Amino acid sequence: xxxxxxxxxxxxxxxxxxxxxxxxxxxxxxxxxxxxxxxxxxxxxxxxxxxxxxxxxxxxxxxxxxxxxxxxxxxxxxxxxxxxxxxxxxxxxxxxxxxxxxxxxxxxxxxxxxxxxxxxxxxxxxxxxxxxxxxxxxxxxxxxxxxxxxxxxxxxxxxxxxxxxxxxxxxxxxxxxxxxxxxxxxxxxxxxxxxxxxxxxxxxxxxxxxxxxxxxxxxxxxxxxxxxxxxxxxxxxxxxxxxxxxxxxxxxxxxxxxxxxxxxxxxxxxxxxxxxx
Ligand SMILES: NC(=O)c1ccc[n+]([C@@H]2O[C@H](COP(=O)([O-])OP(=O)(O)OC[C@H]3O[C@@H](n4cnc5c(N)ncnc54)[C@H](OP(=O)(O)O)[C@@H]3O)[C@@H](O)[C@H]2O)c1
Numbered sequence: 001x002x003x004x005x006x007x008x009x010x011x012x013x014x015x016x017x018x019x020x021x022x023x024x025x026x027x028x029x030x031x032x033x034x035x036x037x038x039x040x041x042x043x044x045x046x047x048x049x050x051x052x053x054x055x056x057x058x059x060x061x062x063x064x065x066x067x068x069x070x071x072x073x074x075x076x077x078x079x080x081x082x083x084x085x086x087x088x089x090x091x092x093x094x095x096x097x098x099x100x101x102x103x104x105x106x107x108x109x110x111x112x113x114x115x116x117x118x119x120x121x122x123x124x125x126x127x128x129x130x131x132x133x134x135x136x137x138x139x140x141x142x143x144x145x146x147x148x149x150x151x152x153x154x155x156x157x158x159x160x161x162x163x164x165x166x167x168x169x170x171x172x173x174x175x176x177x178x179x180x181x182x183x184x185x186x187x188x189x190x191x192x193x194x195x196x197x198x199x200x201x202x203x204x205x206x207x208x209x210x211x212x213x214x215x216x217x218x219x220x221x222x223x224x225x226x227x228x229x230x231x232x233x234x235x236x237x238x239x240x241x242x243x244x245x246x247x248x249x250x251x252x253x254x255x256x257x258x259x260x261x262x263x264x265x266x267x268x269x270x271x272x273x274x275x276x277x
Contacts, residue, residue, distance in 0.1 A: 153187025
């Protein structure tokens with residue numbers, strides 16, 4: 001079923017935080033794309049292998065943003081099988097979104113590196129956009145942010161920078177075989193990040209550290225399945241123990257320019273209604 005002239009660039013998670021940005025940039029460059037998610041046509045589901053062949057037909061390059069997370073049970077095996085099927089279907093370039101400081105993510109990177117195509121890994125810090133697009137905005141609107149994060153610095157990265165790196169890797173020469181560890185330009189604790197949001201919005205915001213159990217209960221109340229809530233709680237428990245408390249030059253190395261600062265992100269979001277109570 002492989003097309004004779006495969007030239008589509010596949011974007012998984014195409015309506016998600018990074019995939020949406022990657023898709024917009026590819027469209028602006030006039031790159032022919034296939035946007036993949038369960039709501040796309042053809043429908044693509046990581047959990048339903050029967051959807052993969054139609055999604056991969058005619059594809060030469062692919063952006064892989066596994067949902068919900070590479071540390072979720074079974075994720076690495078799913079990504080391995082998908083990457084292998086992609087290469088058999090004619091995909092020659094794979095760009096994987098990965099996370100820092102996670103053993104399962106490391107294994108996810110390895111299966112993509114070994115799939116038989118050119119690869120680029122974008123190994124990311126916490127997204128700044130967690131505060132505006134992934135649920136934390138609900139807490140900010142309410143004025144009280146409660147997370148199970150210790151007083152450890154995290155170099156939040158702007159998803160716009162991450163998308164720029166992914167698009168460079170998908171469309172330009174010189175990124176094959178590169179592992180870009182992408183971070184923002186400075187470390188902020190979660191309390192400091194919330195203080196930046198407070199400064200940008202001109203509002204009083206409280207930050208509290210809560211237990212893993214309280215966090216899971218809050219996410220379930222917010223509508224997440226308990227299994228997914230546990231995955232996110234586990235990420236807070238592992239990657240915020242100090243192992244990731246350093247900045248890297250991945251954005252600069254890939255793009256030749258520095259990453260955006262969290263304060264610039266906060267200023268731009270404050271100009272929208274994302275944090276308006
Ligand atoms: N958040 C962070 O701070 C952070 C940091 C480092 C790395 N990461 C990595 O980022 C990745 C997630 O990327 P993201 O945040 O850009 O995506 P995302 O916003 O979490 O993903 C949502 C997208 O995935 C699609 N989707 C959901 N379930 C799906 C399924 N079963 N099959 C196919 N598509 C599905 C959704 O569309 P439909 O609902 O239509 O299917 C939507 O397009 C994870 O692998 C995580 O490890 C995140």
